[in-house]
Amino acid sequence: MSVTTAFDLRRHLRGGGHSAGVWAALAALILFGLLRYENFGGAYNISSFLNYNAMFIVISVGMCFVILTGGIDLSVGSVAAFTSVVAAYLSPWGIQIALPGAVMAGLAIGALNAFFVVAMRIPPFIATLATMLGAKGGALVISGAQTISIDWGSNFTKLGMGKAFDLLPWTAVITAIVVVGLWILLERTSLGRTVLAIGGGEDAAAMMGLNTRGAKAFVYMLSGGCAGLAGVFLASGFGAGQPLEGIGWELSAIASVVVGGTLLTGGLGSVGATVAGALLLGLVFNILNFENGRGVISLSAYWQMVIRGAFLLLVILLQSRLSRATQKELS
Amino acid sequence: MNAPDQGRLALDPARHGAAIALAVIVIFNLIVTPNFFQPQTLFVNISQMATIAIVAMGMTLVIATGGIDLSVGAVMALAGALAPLIFLSDFAQANPALGLIAAIGVPILIALCCGVFNGLLVSRFGVQPIVATLILFISGRGLAQVLTNGNLQTFSHPSFSYLGTGRVLGLPFQGWLVLIIAILLSWVVARSTFGRQLLAVGGNERAARLSGIPVHRVKIGAYVICAGLAGLAGLIVVAINSASDAARIGNLMELDAIAAAVVGGTLLQGGRAPIFGAILGAVIIQLVKYTLLANGIADEVALIAKAAIIIAAVYLQQARKE
Numbered sequence: 001m002s003v004t005t006a007f008d009l010r011r012h013l014r015g016g017g018h019s020a021g022v023w024a025a026l027a028a029l030i031l032f033g034l035l036r037y038e039n040f041g042g043a044y045n046i047s048s049f050l051n052y053n054a055m056f057i058v059i060s061v062g063m064c065f066v067i068l069t070g071g072i073d074l075s076v077g078s079v080a081a082f083t084s085v086v087a088a089y090l091s092p093w094g095i096q097i098a099l100p101g102a103v104m105a106g107l108a109i110g111a112l113n114a115f116f117v118v119a120m121r122i123p124p125f126i127a128t129l130a131t132m133l134g135a136k137g138g139a140l141v142i143s144g145a146q147t148i149s150i151d152w153g154s155n156f157t158k159l160g161m162g163k164a165f166d167l168l169p170w171t172a173v174i175t176a177i178v179v180v181g182l183w184i185l186l187e188r189t190s191l192g193r194t195v196l197a198i199g200g201g202e203d204a205a206a207m208m209g210l211n212t213r214g215a216k217a218f219v220y221m222l223s224g225g226c227a228g229l230a231g232v233f234l235a236s237g238f239g240a241g242q243p244l245e246g247i248g249w250e251l252s253a254i255a256s257v258v259v260g261g262t263l264l265t266g267g268l269g270s271v272g273a274t275v276a277g278a279l280l281l282g283l284v285f286n287i288l289n290f291e292n293g294r295g296v297i298s299l300s301a302y303w304q305m306v307i308r309g310a311f312l313l314l315v316i317l318l319q320s321r322l323s324r325a326t327q328k329e330l331s
Numbered sequence: 332m333n334a335p336d337q338g339r340l341a342l343d344p345a346r347h348g349a350a351i352a353l354a355v356i357v358i359f360n361l362i363v364t365p366n367f368f369q370p371q372t373l374f375v376n377i378s379q380m381a382t383i384a385i386v387a388m389g390m391t392l393v394i395a396t397g398g399i400d401l402s403v404g405a406v407m408a409l410a411g412a413l414a415p416l417i418f419l420s421d422f423a424q425a426n427p428a429l430g431l432i433a434a435i436g437v438p439i440l441i442a443l444c445c446g447v448f449n450g451l452l453v454s455r456f457g458v459q460p461i462v463a464t465l466i467l468f469i470s471g472r473g474l475a476q477v478l479t480n481g482n483l484q485t486f487s488h489p490s491f492s493y494l495g496t497g498r499v500l501g502l503p504f505q506g507w508l509v510l511i512i513a514i515l516l517s518w519v520v521a522r523s524t525f526g527r528q529l530l531a532v533g534g535n536e537r538a539a540r541l542s543g544i545p546v547h548r549v550k551i552g553a554y555v556i557c558a559g560l561a562g563l564a565g566l567i568v569v570a571i572n573s574a575s576d577a578a579r580i581g582n583l584m585e586l587d588a589i590a591a592a593v594v595g596g597t598l599l600q601g602g603r604a605p606i607f608g609a610i611l612g613a614v615i616i617q618l619v620k621y622t623l624l625a626n627g628i629a630d631e632v633a634l635i636a637k638a639a640i641i642i643a644a645v646y647l648q649q650a651r652k653e
Contacts, residue, residue, distance in 0.1 A: 130638035137634030302476035309470025
């Protein structure tokens with residue numbers, strides 16, 4: 001598939017293909033919540049929902065870029081755990097040091113992934129599995145397997161607990177900036193086009209003179225950086241670096257990307273739909289919490305895992321039908 | 332990659348690499364680790380290695396089809412949570428023999444069903460293996476925890492515990508189990524129609540389909556065997572500990588199993604199924620863990636070492652291919 005067809009297809013999809021479904025589902029679920037629960041649309045629920053889901057949105061968007069190239073990044077959860085510890089250690093110097101420091105740590109692990117995948121040609125799945133283990137080990141080593149409390153006297157606490165202009169959590173604001181920036185990057189820059197072209201057909205893209213190696217290295221570093229930022233959110237939200245957190249985050253991120261209509265084979269997908277996918281996943285749990293609160297059903301945390309899996313199954317079955325239809329159209 | 336007669340005794344660099352690594356680890360331990368050359372050490376390592384090896388052999392079959400199974404740890408948890416529920420039930424207390432059979436049979440049956448589920452998703456629905464098996468990876472452990480309400484189940488049941496603590500001819504029972512399964516599976520891979528078809532599917536799926544091989548059925552078969560073996564491994568872990576904690580059984584086992592398979596010479600692209608290689612891989616993984624532990628190096632560092640082993644093994648494979 002050449003770059004042009006990839007673009008034609010995306011235009012076609014935006015007109016009402018894969019990603020339309022996720023937006024419709026999101027709207028339906030929000031409507032359902034608003035009608036059924038009194039406090040669903042309340043300021044408290046909205047801001048805590050955004051605050052909690054900001055980290056998942058950020059890693060999902062990073063993951064989206066990796067998946068667009070046909071790769072995968074399984075290390076995001078461990079990286080976030082690692083950088084949450086880094087952020088907690090750096091918190092006495094304030095947010096201006098802790099945030100860039102932790103993001104840099106994430107970038108560094110992303111660079112390691114990039115090196116394994118691009119220079120050593122190790123399959124992404126294995127390379128990032130290894131860094132997943134490595135980052136998890138690293139997080140436990142530097143923290144001594146303890147949660148590391150952040151410095152409560154510094155301005156770092158504002159990030160997770162304060163609000164920008166008394167309205168939205170800072171985490172949500174930063175997430176919005178990242179999302180818009182990455183949306184522009186993907187849709188409006190040659191780097192973004194190269195990323196899409198790689199997923200469409202790496203050899204073809206390379207033959208057209210696109211810097212495929214550079215773009216691939218970029219997506220893994222981006223994903224690592226996003227996971228680093230998620231780690232900062234994690235530390236600020238819980239008031240501590242959490243070396244044991246992040247288990248299963250890669251799955252949530254992959255699910256969000258897939259729900260957003262991005263093909264796992266790469267080449268097709270968008271930042272916006274990925275955000276919608278992450279919101280949709282978060283919303284399912286938000287609504288389950290409300291149901292629990294009403295006492296209609298009583299679901300333990302264990303059920304949540306089962307439901308998360310069932311939801312992923314549903315989406316995947318739907319997508320496998322859609323992508324088959326797309327493939328038929330292509331051939 | 333497409334030659335189906337590989338995976339047995341043929342000498343190849345990847346397997347030499349693993350054998351050399353094993354020799355280095357053993358020699359290192361003989362010199363450095365105190366009490367390494369003791370029967371007790373051997374027993375501990377065999378009983379720990381056995382679960383990795385059993386799961387890794389199943390994983391080898393799945394990888395041979397060009398797939399991957401991330402759900403093995405969760406399937407272990409599911410089987411491991413079910414068994415005590417069954418043999419601690421009133422029915423099993425009244426009929427000990429039937430109860431024991433059910434406590435072993437039902438969890439494995441459920442595990443096989445998990446395999447059918449994975450296989451159907453991968454073959455009939457064409458879902459990528461990583462994603463298809465992700466579903467049970469998440470919900471399987473969740474289900475196990477729902478069943479046990481997240482409680483730790485402890486028990487004292489000598490005949491069930493034989494699975495994990497029994498000795499035959501002085502060696503741990505599960506060590507023999509590994510040997511029997513390995514002989515069976517390598518016969519299946521090398522001699523049976525299913526085995527040939529399995530390697531053909533992994534070597535070139537399109538060609539296999541065109542030559543009339545029932546690709547879907549073969550893939551489902553691989554996932555079913557893998558899940559069944561994972562179920563068995565789950566039972567063994569529970570039997571070793573005389574306790575079942577759904578949150579912990581088989582945790583990170585998918586990584587150990589994949590690592591063992593890859594170290595043992597399984598190509599991630601599919602088309603090869605070196606069963607005894609997987610055991611060699613499992614031995615190496617277990618010995619690395621043991622070496623670090625016995626020399627007072629923290630578990631966390633062991634994780635990093637494991638990561639390095641996986642990268643090195645795959646890199647060697649990759650280099651050989653090019």
